[in-house]
Amino acid sequence: MKKIVALVALIGLFSCNKEEVLLPQETISVMKEITDHSPIYMFFRTEENSANKEQLDTIVEVNRKNSIASTNWVFNIDKRLPLKLVIPEVMMLQEKKKGSSHAKAGMMNVFTYSDSIAKNLAFFPFTDVQFKYGKHFSKSFIKKNAQHFANNHNFTVNFKKDNTITIDEIEVPREKFIAFVKQFADFTADGKMITLHLNFDNRLTYNQYIQNKILAWRATRSDIQLSSIEFVYDEKELAGM
Known part of the structure; x- marks a missing residue:
């Protein structure tokens, strides 16, 4: 059984195959650990604006390859991303998990962030949020x-x-x-x-x-x-x- 324990730098950096997700920081841990998890990553990206080539648009790149429906899902989301990009992706993933025949009762969905006081990775459950x-x-x-x-x-x-x-x-x-x-x-x-x-x-x-x-x-x-x-x-x- 996999276990995430408190190991995050003060700058709130989370790495996935050498790619970085800048995590939000807070001064309290709602949850400190979670077991039996699948990580999901949302990376901050920019691309050239098609109408104005001097302007860059923010986009989200989602890595959901390891999202196993029978586990807890841990959402590692770059803190710079706007909600207009994040929430539609979260909603789609919620529906995917809910509709899977492999979904297991009692499994959670949690957001990650960095606790800058305790210097650990922390979690905020949102399993029941609609x-x-x-x-x-x-x-x-x-x-x-x-x-x-x-x-x-x-x-x-x-x-x-x-x-x-x-x-x-x-x-x-x-x-x-x-x-x-x-x-x-x-x-x-x-x-x-x-x-x-x-x-x-x-x-x-x-x-x-x-x-x-x-x-x-x-x-x-x-x-x-x-x-x-x-x-x-x-x-x-x-x-x-």
């Missing part, structure tokens, strides 16, 4: 499915293109986010679960995505949970609705 991509946003989704959320306090958390944060359209400083959420939970104290519905502008980088997910995760406790549905939106598509 991504809504493009023209979806949690506020309208909750309205359309109100019966499923009626027993909760529902917060729409939006990580915007400039990486600022709003909660129900109120801008909240990053350093006050966790306290804001927990203070609301303490204020209500009515027995209802608080659910954080996360929305991400698709122009954010994967680095920003992981940092924001961990920030939201740090705000959770027994009465505060993250929704299993995440919204990665295209601002132009939302404006056109």
Whole structure:
């Protein structure tokens, strides 16, 4: 049985056959190790723009050759890649694994990043996450499915293109986010679960995505949970609705 243990440089570099993936960095490990895994790599690449040869376009190159459906899948994604390239690939791989006859119950999907304090490779599980991509946003989704959320306090958390944060359209400083959420939970104290519905502008980088997910995760406790549905939106598509 294979095992990934804490071996990552402070710069957050992960290598695959001499090719490098720059990993996001954080100061906490959600998970420190995982067994029986298959690695998947998403490399940062650039290519010449066909319309403007002086301009380079960012593209993603995915190495999924070792993705065995009966194992845990470890996603090593370059932190410079934008979500508009990353999430569609993640969604396709999720469907591939789900539809495989070799899929095994209990196997996880995890994102990797570097814990710069503990100096180890860390993991963020997203096995149960369902991504809504493009023209979806949690506020309208909750309205359309109100019966499923009626027993909760529902917060729409939006990580915007400039990486600022709003909660129900109120801008909240990053350093006050966790306290804001927990203070609301303490204020209500009515027995209802608080659910954080996360929305991400698709122009954010994967680095920003992981940092924001961990920030939201740090705000959770027994009465505060993250929704299993995440919204990665295209601002132009939302404006056109």
